[in-house]
Amino acid sequence: MTTPIPAASQGGDPARQRPYPPPAGGPARQLRPTDVKRLNRDWRRRTEGRLALLLDSVGQPFNLGSIVRTAAAFGADSLWLCGNTPDIAHPSVGKVALGTERFLDVTREPSPALAAKAAAAAGYRVVAVELASGALPLAEAPLDGDICLAIGNEDHGCSPALLAAVDAVTYIPQPSRVGSLNVAVAAGIAMAEVRRREWAP
Numbered sequence: 001m002t003t004p005i006p007a008a009s010q011g012g013d014p015a016r017q018r019p020y021p022p023p024a025g026g027p028a029r030q031l032r033p034t035d036v037k038r039l040n041r042d043w044r045r046r047t048e049g050r051l052a053l054l055l056d057s058v059g060q061p062f063n064l065g066s067i068v069r070t071a072a073a074f075g076a077d078s079l080w081l082c083g084n085t086p087d088i089a090h091p092s093v094g095k096v097a098l099g100t101e102r103f104l105d106v107t108r109e110p111s112p113a114l115a116a117k118a119a120a121a122a123g124y125r126v127v128a129v130e131l132a133s134g135a136l137p138l139a140e141a142p143l144d145g146d147i148c149l150a151i152g153n154e155d156h157g158c159s160p161a162l163l164a165a166v167d168a169v170t171y172i173p174q175p176s177r178v179g180s181l182n183v184a185v186a187a188g189i190a191m192a193e194v195r196r197r198e199w200a201p
């Protein structure tokens, strides 16, 4: 049995801590693989919007592998690899992606601007995820319908040509002194927000 952490030691104002009911059916336990499959199937039925990613020179293979696994988990269907983004078959990509690349339709397009046009022609609204002038905070970004998220390089971000080719730009607010997020984390947060919008009651 776990001992609840006293509100005072959680930091924050105890008056703002909402009481939650205890989990139904006793303490939580990890789901078995068959239960996870059933749970995923339920969420798949509630998910209609298409999700794609465009990577503009995401250079580190382990970042690509992480993005691929998260994209596959959120039911993304297409992935455009642009600039110097490594090949999906790179061994270090596979070590992190763990075979999830098989769920994605991967296209190599050297020009991120042309990839954005291809995504738009395929029916996606292309939204760059970048700390850029004129960008909307993630919670206010136009993320309904079929969305292709464009993600930039670890050092220099999205190229100007890409930013000029997209339908909208969004940023993830950082209430801190941290300059930016790891690219795979930023991509994951944006993908989760796209799905959250669709699932919101």
Ligand SMILES: C[S@@+](CC[C@H](N)C(=O)[O-])C[C@H]1O[C@@H](n2cnc3c(N)ncnc32)[C@H](O)[C@@H]1O
Binding pocket: 129, 130, 131, 150, 151, 152, 153, 154, 155, 156, 157, 158, 170, 171, 172, 173, 174, 179, 180, 181, 182, 183, 184, 186, 187
């Ligand atoms: C490490 S950042 C790029 C460097 C960043 N432009 C800088 O100068 O610090 C790599 C990529 O992660 C994404 N990213 C990281 N933090 C972000 C944030 N807070 N909002 C939106 N995108 C972010 C963007 O796609 C960006 O191109």
